[in-house]
């Protein structure tokens with residue numbers, strides 16, 4: 390199909406058949422893209438969750454991640470001084486804090502008889 394909506398049909402198939410085939414192909418492409426986008430979002434979410442856990446472990450172990458101009462979890466720029474010093478943006482910091490608390494609670498639970 391050309392940009393102005395005409396169909397290129399050198400073999401002379403019935404117009405309706407060509408239009409239906411094009412519509413089916415476009416629908417299939419859109420469905421594949423949608424599936425891929427969902428899978429990519431899930432992969433991003435999983436990687437970020439892993440990064441949060443890993444970062445929490447490093448902080449508990451005494452690592453210092455800042456100062457830095459981008460969040461070490463999501464990579465976005467950070468500008469408030471507290472976040473820059475920490476190396477983690479305020480949104481991601483909430484997740485890291487939660488992970489630190491969970492890891493410390495798990496450690497405590499493991500240390501108890």
Ligand SMILES: [Zn+2]
Pocket residue numbers: 460461462463464465477478480481
């Ligand atoms: Zn972040």
